[in-house]
Amino acid sequence: MSFDDDFSEEETETGSDELLSDDNLRLPTDASPLVRLHAIRAWLARRQHETRIEIGEAALALQRLMEDEPQMTRVRRRERTGLMERVQQTQQEMEGAQQRLNTYEEAQTLLEDCITHTTLGERTLVEYYLALEDLLQRGNLSDEEPSPQQEALMDVQQRVEHVSAPYEED
Numbered sequence: 001m002s003f004d005d006d007f008s009e010e011e012t013e014t015g016s017d018e019l020l021s022d023d024n025l026r027l028p029t030d031a032s033p034l035v036r037l038h039a040i041r042a043w044l045a046r047r048q049h050e051t052r053i054e055i056g057e058a059a060l061a062l063q064r065l066m067e068d069e070p071q072m073t074r075v076r077r078r079e080r081t082g083l084m085e086r087v088q089q090t091q092q093e094m095e096g097a098q099q100r101l102n103t104y105e106e107a108q109t110l111l112e113d114c115i116t117h118t119t120l121g122e123r124t125l126v127e128y129y130l131a132l133e134d135l136l137q138r139g140n141l142s143d144e145e146p147s148p149q150q151e152a153l154m155d156v157q158q159r160v161e162h163v164s165a166p167y168e169e170d
Contacts, residue, residue, distance in 0.1 A: 021046040027163060033121045037111075039163045040125075044108045044156070051101040058094035065090060096148040103152035107132065122164075129160045 019025070020035075021042035027035060065087050114128040136153050146154065 017042040017045065025163065033124065036125060036163050037115065037120070040111060040128075040159060041108070043159050043163075044104055044111070047152075047155070048101060048104045048108070051097055051104060054097045055094055055101065058090055058097060062087065062090045062094065099148040100152040103149045104156070106135075107153065107156045110135075125160060125164050129157060129164075132157045132160070 016038075020039040023043075025039055027039065065083065110131050111128055114124050114131060118124045118127050132153055136150060136157070139147070139150050139153070
């Protein structure tokens with residue numbers, strides 16, 4: 001077996017962060033609090049990465065729409081209106097993704113603060129969950145459709161619940 005063969009095998013292996021960031025992750029009941037914290041960190045990093053990609057795709061789509069705009073001077077008003085609606089929708093999608101990204105980054109900072117200010121263990125996850133709940137309460141979640149920030153905070157809370165919940169192996 002050559003060095004190249006070893007290297008290509010390493011590329012195909014799934015890293016622990018990728019496994020821990022999986023939405024369907026099930027940790028055993030006796031999993032260490034450190035493993036649970038790492039699973040939350042890995043998930044937050046993955047969400048930030050995915051959201052950055054979403055922002056980039058929306059920016060690219062917006063750029064393409066704007067390139068089409070000068071050609072729209074010769075087309076019908078209805079087509080121009082349709083283009084402007086697509087531009088507005090794409091801008092809103094990009095803004096929402098940016099708000100979610102900011103929220104995931106804030107949640108990451110909050111997690112690190114909880115780790116710094118509490119003794120490592122299950123208490124850290126409880127403190128983190130309560131801090132997320134406090135942020136949601138300050139956001140005044142109303143009967144309206146939740147904002148992108150609120151959706152992101154609720155996603156993070158669900159992840160903490162999912163990773164913290166004991167899982168009995170079959």
